[in-house]
Amino acid sequence: MLKKYINNSQGYTLFLTFAIIILFSVIAFSLVTLSMNGTVRNTTREENVQSLNLAEKGLDYIVNDINTSLADFTKSGKSKDDFIDELEKYDKNHPKYRCTFDSNGNLISGLVVTTSKASDQSIACIKEVHPVYDEDGELNVLKRKLEIVSIGNVNGKRKQLTTFVEIGADKVPEQLKYALTSQGNIHLNGAVQITGDLRFNGSLTTYEKAHIINDNHHYWVESLKPSMKSTSKHSSPKIVVGNNSKFYQVVDKLTNKERYDRIHLLNNSVLRNIEKDKISDLFDTSVFDTAPSVITTDSEIKPVDIESKKSAYKYERNSPNTTDLQSIPDSYNISSGTYKGKRYLVYTKTYLGWCGLVPCTKTRYYVPNNTETFVLLYGNFEFDRLATNANLSIKGGDRTSTKVKINDTLYVNGDLTITGKVELQGSIFVNGKLIIENSDLSANALIYVNGQSGVDIQYSKINSLTYKNDNGENSNGTLVIFSKGKVELANNSLWSEHDKPSEIYGYLYSDQELEIYGVGSNMKIHGGIYGNRITLHAIRGKSSKSSFSNSKKYGDDYYLISEKQDDYDTYNSYQSPNDSRCSYPNKNNQQKCYKYHSRLQVHYNEDVVATYLQLNRTEELIYNVDIPRYIDKQM
Secondary structure (H helix, E strand, C coil), X not given: CHHHHHHHHHHHHHHHHHHHHHHHHHHHHHHHXXXXXXXXXXXXXXXXXXXXXXXXXXXXXXXXXXXXXHHHHHCXXXXXXXXXXXXXXXXXXXXXXXXXXXXXXXXXXXXXXXXXXXXXXXXXXXXXXXXXXXXXXXXXXXXEEEEEEEEEEECCEEEEEEEEEEEECCCCCHHHHCCEEECCCEEEEECCEEECCEEECCCEEEECEEEEEECCEEEEEECXXXXXXXXXXXXXXXXXXXXXXXXXXXXXXXXXXXXXXXXXXXXXHHXXXXXXXXXXXXXXXXXXXXXXXXXXXXCCCCCCCCHHHXXXXXXXXXXXXXXXXECCCCCCEECCEEEEEEEEEEEEEEEEEEECCEEEEEXXXXXXXXXXXXXXXXXXXXXXXXXXXXXXXXXXXXXXXXXXXXXXXXXXXXXXXXXXXXXXXXXXXXXXXXXXXXXXXXXXXXXXXXXXXXXXXXXXXXXXXXXXXXXXXXXXXXXXXXXXXXXXXXXXXXXXXXXXXXXXXXXXXXXXXXXXXXXXXXXXXXXXXXXXXXXXXXXXXXXXXXXXXXEEEECCEEXXXXXXXXXXXXXXXXXXCCCCCECCCCCCCEEEEEXXXXXXXXXXXXXXXXXXXXXXXXXXXXXXXXXXXXXXXXX
């Protein structure tokens, strides 16, 4: 019995051992199977990610290849027609970028991109080319929208992307896209207010003091750092810089004059280096608390070749189809009226002569040089084309306007002077100097100034002149000036209240350095500024020849103390004044507003682009292409 029990027990033990072995085998097999399935899934997932990455790589490769080719093509400057011809090569039948699909619509050949593994595959091509239209619905012949297909294939795992990318160039010079542009350095001293973006290839310095010269002595008026605001509530302002651009903050060292000089020399004795990620340190962010973003580019800023524009404007008295425009006898005044065709200004002088045997009055005609000045005075003048070898003065009264409309071109070999109340429309080339003085000017005009004496704007305001665009709609005109010499703005709304600036609707370009003071003067520029070097000075609030509450004296003059310049209020957005002092409403419908206006404000105004495109009479060479713009991506 005992033996039988023992035998039964051993048999049960043997059975249990086999059962356990089988159970663990099943578990082990299941774990191995699960592990292998997980490995397969991970491998598949990884291959899918790698395939997508290769498709993205193919897309980037073909876009960069096309844009680099266009950039190389335009490097030495190309005409509009040449650039359009080059663009047309990048169509769906371009041999390098042509697509081939199988019957299921899968890409099988195109531009092959080199991969790290021979078994991997990355291909991209242009499937279709679509036209691009501007915001006003006009076809933009300098741009194309490419429909690009790209694939990535890793061990048979395939991903295919369809992406729409816009390539091409702009119709306007680079300078007209920004509030401030410089091939060199930009120096912002004091509470300069900028609405828009900056573009420069040199360096940027900012300082919380504004420079003045009083009785030949240099002073630094305590103020605030400059401030920047975007033209859009949906984005921060941008600073577009060259690869070697630097950022500096000015420090209080050396004498006032030495500090002023060494800022322009970028001397480290008065500068502290600021890294790009600390760009907010350069600006007053008490109201505009979004710091500008920094974008680096290797594209150049080509200067405008002003001299080359002359041939489109200049003609002589003996040029074909030219008729004399005679001044009033014994006067350089021109009678108001409408003058069609090509006209040349001549001076008329009466003298006593003989008509046969009888004495009579006769007229001599002269073509004066630029020691004499013709005058358009009190009236309405309209010309198709007009030219003079002398100076030209356009004079209005304090209340009576002189209106001048140029349908094609005006050429002035001497100086052009504008005074009084004037309305000016047209495209103009001045071989001498442009002077706008004591003027209430309303303009929709493009003026090239070729003289080294440049442009002088004093005691004036420049208003927008409404005109009819090509669609018959009202548009806001501006004054766009391209000058070979200096552009000087001085004594505009001098000592005026902070909220009563001289409004200047215009774009000011100088091939030389450009320096503007908004300390005693008070200006609001709706447009933009370009200079080989730009220096701007400003304070916020009141300035005066006499003492006032919360003022501080510098030399003989008085300025609001910096502690008060920094004052601001918070409003509900619907209560807030609609001006440049205010931030955009936040999510709680609140916004901050500086209490005082800056005495030098630059607001980018895209109307300058429309004025340029409407009035430009010469073809601009294209030197740069735009950064490709990715519009839509589909898998």
